[in-house]
Amino acid sequence: MGRSSRVxxxxxxxxxxxxxxxxxxxxxxxxxxVGGVRVACRVTEVEAxxxxxxxxxxxxxxxxxxNEVMFGEAGHLYCYFVYGMHWCANVTAQQAGxxxxxxxxxxxxxxxxxxxRARTRTATxxxxxxxxxxxxxxxxxxxxxxxxxxxxxxxxxxxxxxxAPPGEYLxxxxxxxxxxxxxxxxxxxxxxxxxxAYRPGGRRRAGRTRQTGxx
DNA sequence: TTGTCGATTGAG
DNA sequence: TCAATCGACAAT
Numbered sequence: 001m002g003r004s005s006r007v008x009x010x011x012x013x014x015x016x017x018x019x020x021x022x023x024x025x026x027x028x029x030x031x032x033x034v035g036g037v038r039v040a041c042r043v044t045e046v047e048a049x050x051x052x053x054x055x056x057x058x059x060x061x062x063x064x065x066x067n068e069v070m071f072g073e074a075g076h077l078y079c080y081f082v083y084g085m086h087w088c089a090n091v092t093a094q095q096a097g098x099x100x101x102x103x104x105x106x107x108x109x110x111x112x113x114x115x116x117r118a119r120t121r122t123a124t125x126x127x128x129x130x131x132x133x134x135x136x137x138x139x140x141x142x143x144x145x146x147x148x149x150x151x152x153x154x155x156x157x158x159x160x161x162x163x164a165p166p167g168e169y170l171x172x173x174x175x176x177x178x179x180x181x182x183x184x185x186x187x188x189x190x191x192x193x194x195x196x197a198y199r200p201g202g203r204r205r206a207g208r209t210r211q212t213g214x215x
Numbered sequence: 216t217t218g219t220c221g222a223t224t225g226a227g
Numbered sequence: 228t229c230a231a232t233c234g235a236c237a238a239t
Contacts, residue, residue: 047222056222058222061236061237064235064236066235066236080222082222082223083221083231084231084232085233086223088222090222105222123225132223132224133222135223174222175222176223177222178221201221
């Protein structure tokens with residue numbers, strides 16, 4: 001075909017390391033028809049999570065019922081529950097047998113904003129409805145029940161509609177991640193208002209006495 | 216079976 | 228800066 005503004009969307013493109021797949025997903029259009037409501041968004045920020053080599057990955061310690069889908073075929077949805085109240089969504093990468101996933105951290109709503117707004121806090125500013133992984137998942141109505149969905153299947157209620165041509169992007173350390181914090185495995189589009197703010201990882205220490213650390 | 220901690224968010 | 232809130236998983 002002639003010069004298409006889109007990139008061929010085939011599973012092989014997603015079947016590599018998360019580090020390679022993550023930038024591919026920047027600018028991708030994601031469509032959700034969960035609950036009979038259509039919400040479309042454009043991905044602006046992602047993070048790569050590998051398998052056995054990545055201590056911050058859910059798959060680091062091998063397969064479990066929760067992370068099973070990460071070990072499957074690329075291009076499927078992996079949603080996990082965190083902090084007792086939030087869902088976050090990933091796109092699986094690598095070939096079957098090897099774990100990897102790309103966390104969807106932020107997006108801008110292209111279509112169905114009223115529906116997205118209805119799902120999120122009414123106080124959320126318009127451009128920030130899908131800013132942050134939990135808000136992104138909530139805007140699209142994604143929960144653990146959607147884990148395993150094939151994002152490349154035409155009939156899937158959640159799917160990747162198109163990939164954007166490779167473009168400029170920035171990288172930095174992953175947000176809220178303590179392990180392997182030195183790796184710049186977060187990718188985002190420049191000048192995207194929806195991109196979330198960086199926050200270093202690290203656990204809160206219980207009973208941390210007034211450790212001001214100040215002289 | 217128990218305890219710790221988390222790929223976050225929003226309020227104070 | 229901190230509480231909310233509960234599932235996963237490692238350690239008993």
